[in-house]
Amino acid sequence: MTSAEDSPAREQSRRELLARMGTGLVAITVDTAFGQLTPGRARASGAPLRNLDAGEGRTLEVLGNVLLPGAAEAGIAHFVDDQLSRENPLLLLKYLDFTTAYPDFYKQGLRGLERASQARFETSFPNLEPGQKTELVRAMSQRNPPGWTGPPAPLFFFVIRNDAVDVCYGTPQGFEKLGIPYMAHILPPQKW
Amino acid sequence: MENADVVIVGSGAAGSLFAANLAQKGKRVVILEAGPERAMGDLLSSQIWSRRLKWGGPPTDSAGKDPLSVNFASGWGTGGSAMHHYANWFRLHPEDFEMKTRFERGLDWPFSYDELRPFYDRIQTEVGISGDAKKEVWRPAGAPYPMPPLQSFAQGQLIARGFEKLGLRTSPLPMAINSVPYKGRAACVYDGWCDAGCPTSALANPLALYLPQALQAGAAIRHRSFVTRVLTGTAGNRVTGVEYFDAEGRRQVQEASVVVLAAYAFQIPRLLLNSRPGGLANSSGLVGRYMMGHAGGNVFGLFKEDTQNYLGMTGGQLLSQENYAKDPAKGFLAASQWMIGNALKPNDLLGIVNARPELFGKELHDFLRTAGKHLATMTFLGEALPNPDNRLVLTSGKDPYGFPLARVTHDFGPDDIQCFDAGMKQGQEIFKAAGAYEVWAGGRVRIHTMGGAIMGRSPETSVTNGYGQAHDVPNLFLAGSSLFPTSGGVNPTFTIHALALRSVEYLIRNWPDFTVKASAA
Numbered sequence: 001m002t003s004a005e006d007s008p009a010r011e012q013s014r015r016e017l018l019a020r021m022g023t024g025l026v027a028i029t030v031d032t033a034f035g036q037l038t039p040g041r042a043r044a045s046g047a048p049l050r051n052l053d054a055g056e057g058r059t060l061e062v063l064g065n066v067l068l069p070g071a072a073e074a075g076i077a078h079f080v081d082d083q084l085s086r087e088n089p090l091l092l093l094k095y096l097d098f099t100t101a102y103p104d105f106y107k108q109g110l111r112g113l114e115r116a117s118q119a120r121f122e123t124s125f126p127n128l129e130p131g132q133k134t135e136l137v138r139a140m141s142q143r144n145p146p147g148w149t150g151p152p153a154p155l156f157f158f159v160i161r162n163d164a165v166d167v168c169y170g171t172p173q174g175f176e177k178l179g180i181p182y183m184a185h186i187l188p189p190q191k192w
Numbered sequence: 193m194e195n196a197d198v199v200i201v202g203s204g205a206a207g208s209l210f211a212a213n214l215a216q217k218g219k220r221v222v223i224l225e226a227g228p229e230r231a232m233g234d235l236l237s238s239q240i241w242s243r244r245l246k247w248g249g250p251p252t253d254s255a256g257k258d259p260l261s262v263n264f265a266s267g268w269g270t271g272g273s274a275m276h277h278y279a280n281w282f283r284l285h286p287e288d289f290e291m292k293t294r295f296e297r298g299l300d301w302p303f304s305y306d307e308l309r310p311f312y313d314r315i316q317t318e319v320g321i322s323g324d325a326k327k328e329v330w331r332p333a334g335a336p337y338p339m340p341p342l343q344s345f346a347q348g349q350l351i352a353r354g355f356e357k358l359g360l361r362t363s364p365l366p367m368a369i370n371s372v373p374y375k376g377r378a379a380c381v382y383d384g385w386c387d388a389g390c391p392t393s394a395l396a397n398p399l400a401l402y403l404p405q406a407l408q409a410g411a412a413i414r415h416r417s418f419v420t421r422v423l424t425g426t427a428g429n430r431v432t433g434v435e436y437f438d439a440e441g442r443r444q445v446q447e448a449s450v451v452v453l454a455a456y457a458f459q460i461p462r463l464l465l466n467s468r469p470g471g472l473a474n475s476s477g478l479v480g481r482y483m484m485g486h487a488g489g490n491v492f493g494l495f496k497e498d499t500q501n502y503l504g505m506t507g508g509q510l511l512s513q514e515n516y517a518k519d520p521a522k523g524f525l526a527a528s529q530w531m532i533g534n535a536l537k538p539n540d541l542l543g544i545v546n547a548r549p550e551l552f553g554k555e556l557h558d559f560l561r562t563a564g565k566h567l568a569t570m571t572f573l574g575e576a577l578p579n580p581d582n583r584l585v586l587t588s589g590k591d592p593y594g595f596p597l598a599r600v601t602h603d604f605g606p607d608d609i610q611c612f613d614a615g616m617k618q619g620q621e622i623f624k625a626a627g628a629y630e631v632w633a634g635g636r637v638r639i640h641t642m643g644g645a646i647m648g649r650s651p652e653t654s655v656t657n658g659y660g661q662a663h664d665v666p667n668l669f670l671a672g673s674s675l676f677p678t679s680g681g682v683n684p685t686f687t688i689h690a691l692a693l694r695s696v697e698y699l700i701r702n703w704p705d706f707t708v709k710a711s712a713a
Contacts, residue, residue, distance in 0.1 A: 067553070068552065068553070068556055069554065090241065091243070092540065141550060161549075162545065170238070174539075179564060179565065182237070184383070184385070185235070185385055185391050186233065186391055
């Protein structure tokens, strides 16, 4: 069994391969409704959402930040909203074989969260105290909390949590924050 | 549209192999691929972008206590699911072919391991497998691997320490990934992006091997061509071609002397059931039955050492089949194996994030930072016994072309579950012995899809014969894991290739029979 003592040689080999493929390490961008922007930049520039309404976007951002602080600033709402317009969305929801239309899954889940928040605290989810948000999110991770409607709450928790990790850590910049070498064969576009 | 000799539905592992062999023998071959066209340059290194490679067609409702994974397992676009497969290539063991005969459980295949062995050997040479046959002491008889094993890294070596302490053996994982340059294809550079599709040609996906051969020999491929029915002659016992809808949604017919269905395991039974009332090739009533998925799961551990878990192959580095032998004395009848040291990325279904799916908030940030350097994992793959009640049926829902959608219902049986539970218990003991300071097991998942149109000796108890030729419709061939009567405890892709080679050579050998009879259909 060989071991991995030849990392420099391996890295050199990879670079040579990339050069041969003509792909290099230059990021690609594509045209989008936001222009050529990352979701985080789209949010910062105030780009409007197209599928979620402003209230839904706000609730999604607040939930995202409870699940993974920084997800709102990384553009979770713009990422999800943009993907909902795609023929073949790049959302993890795809893997769960949930047959409801994707926009309905998000809209109904966000509505369910609002109803559960009202039922438990008589307050809209974005306006809850930090401890209340955590309490409700922990409850929804395990079962449908009182007042919940829409897709199963644990499934919704799972999906939004993964969306949050996608925008925070699923990119070359995200890997760098974790100290994980990205080592792309072909770098993805900065915009999904 | 000009008639073809053979129309092949699906451009994945089996379809591309059929196409290459037939086109090289001068046959006019048309491949119809439901998804979009992709080239190697489209295989971006990103778990987010990799989701494009997974099924994007009409949905299948997945039900039951252990619902099969539909979209994650299926492919979408050139090369089908083989574009995102991990290239863990194993042979089924002799007892996997003789479950009924040896154990009075499950089903028999229509031939023995010895019959398939030469095809495994030939595919192995043609495609290239890296491994160490001597260290793989459980391996069925066969030619040694043509390439030395792939490298192992800290993650695999740390876990192997646990196996060794418990007296369990490991070997390099046999993989259809080049450890050295092989037949003009590059060697692996261990960047761990196999799941996103390997663009370097080191991993034997259809774009690296059989599709270019097929196209060079004159085969045509039409993308975004969604096949809705197999068409039959008046008597209904011979096929005349297929009906499909093209990228613009126009109905088309491709006539051919022979039809090969090489779509993924959910689409083959759906297509047969949609092709005529009661289902085409369904005199046995078994189309859609015996759907199987492996009972799989992961054991995780945190080590003080840097596990370098970003290096290597998605499918793992090392193998242990110490538990493979089917022994009723264990209390269950099922084979299983460990695939050790899977390369990890932070996000996605199999990413670090879902090693601890209950964490959120600051705890999740902290875990990702720690696990990025210190997490190790290995994957358990357990056999599932064939059960006719695990079944795909049509529903009242319709696809965009007006044809019924499908529902697949799947429950694991007691043997499958006991095997899985024993594996997870053993896996945690191994990690503790290896020195992990925190050890846990993930949940039970369904890996791979098999069955739904099984092969066998009798038209009463199977859909096709041992060549994948439909008992009821001689010029209709099926290919892929739909044919498997048993799942074994190993990944299916090597066997898919070996079966496809055996079938296509039978078809070529007997070609005059098909052309004469087809013209009389």
